[in-house]
Amino acid sequence: SAVISQKPSRDICQRGTSLTIQCQVDSQVTMMFWYRQQPGQSLTLIATANQGSEATYESGFVIDKFPISRPNLTFSTLTVSNMSPEDSSIYLCSVGLAGGVGTDTQYFGPGTRLTVL
Amino acid sequence: AQTVTQSQPEMSVQEAETVTLSCTYDTSESDYYLFWYKQPPSRQMILVIRQEAYKQQNATENRFSVNFQKAAKSFSLKISDSQLGDAAMYFCAYGVDDMRFGAGTRLTVKP
Numbered sequence: 001s002a003v004i005s006q007k008p009s010r011d012i013c014q015r016g017t018s019l020t021i022q023c024q025v026d027s028q029v030t031m032m033f034w035y036r037q038q039p040g041q042s043l044t045l046i047a048t049a050n051q052g053s054e055a056t057y058e059s060g061f062v063i064d065k066f067p068i069s070r071p072n073l074t075f076s077t078l079t080v081s082n083m084s085p086e087d088s089s090i091y092l093c094s095v096g097l098a099g100g101v102g103t104d105t106q107y108f109g110p111g112t113r114l115t116v117l
Numbered sequence: 118a119q120t121v122t123q124s125q126p127e128m129s130v131q132e133a134e135t136v137t138l139s140c141t142y143d144t145s146e147s148d149y150y151l152f153w154y155k156q157p158p159s160r161q162m163i164l165v166i167r168q169e170a171y172k173q174q175n176a177t178e179n180r181f182s183v184n185f186q187k188a189a190k191s192f193s194l195k196i197s198d199s200q201l202g203d204a205a206m207y208f209c210a211y212g213v214d215d216m217r218f219g220a221g222t223r224l225t226v227k228p
Contacts (some may be wrong), residue, residue, distance in 0.1 A: 108162035
C-alpha cells in the first residue's frame with residue numbers, strides 16, 4: 001500500500017474564490033486520481049493525473065474549473081476554481097499501485113472537506 | 118459504460134453475526150478487478166478486499182470474503198463475526214483502467 005496525505009483536511013471558503021488541495025504520497029506512483037464525494041453520495045472521478053502528461057477529465061468536469069498539476073511522481077494538486085456552494089464536497093485523491101492485469105488497486109488519501117458559503 | 122449497482126442502501130447486523138452486502142455490475146470486459154472499500158465516519162476510504170476477474174477462487178481477508186459470480190456479474194461481500202468497528206459505508210467498485218463506484222451500503226452493527 002501507500003501512505004497518502006492531503007492538505008488541507010478541511011476548509012470553509014467564500015463563493016467566487018479558489019482552493020488548491022495538495023496530495024502527497026510516500027512513494028513514486030504513475031497514476032493518481034482525483035474524486036469528488038458530494039454529501040451522502042458515492043465517489044465520482046474528476047480526472048486522472050499521470051506524471052508528464054495532461055490530466056484526463058471525466059465527462060462533466062473541465063480543466064478551467066478543476067485545474068490539476070502533477071509535477072512529479074509523488075505529488076499532485078487539484079484546484080477548485082470560482083467556487084459556488086454546489087462545490088461543497090469531500091475531495092479525495094488516490095494512487096494506483098500495480099496489481100497485475102488492467103487497473104491498479106487504488107489507495108486513498110484522507111480527503112479534504114470543502115464547504116463553500 | 119460500466120455501472121455498479123448496490124441495491125441495499127442500508128443494512129443492519131447484530132454484533133458477532135454474519136451479514137452479506139450485495140453488488141452487481143455491468144461490463145463487456147473479460148479482465149477486470151472488483152473491490153470493496155469501507156468508509157467509516159472519518160471518511161478515509163479503506164480497501165477491504167480485492168478480486169481479480171480471471172481468478173475463479175473467491176477472495177478472503179480474515180472475516181471478509183466475497184462471492185464472485187462472473188457469469189451473473191455479481192460480487193457480494195460477506196462479513197463474519199461482525200464487530201462494532203465494522204460499522205461504515207461500504208462501496209463496491211469495478212476497475213479496468215479507472216474505477217467506478219456503486220452508491221454504497223450503510224452498515225450498522227448493533228451491540
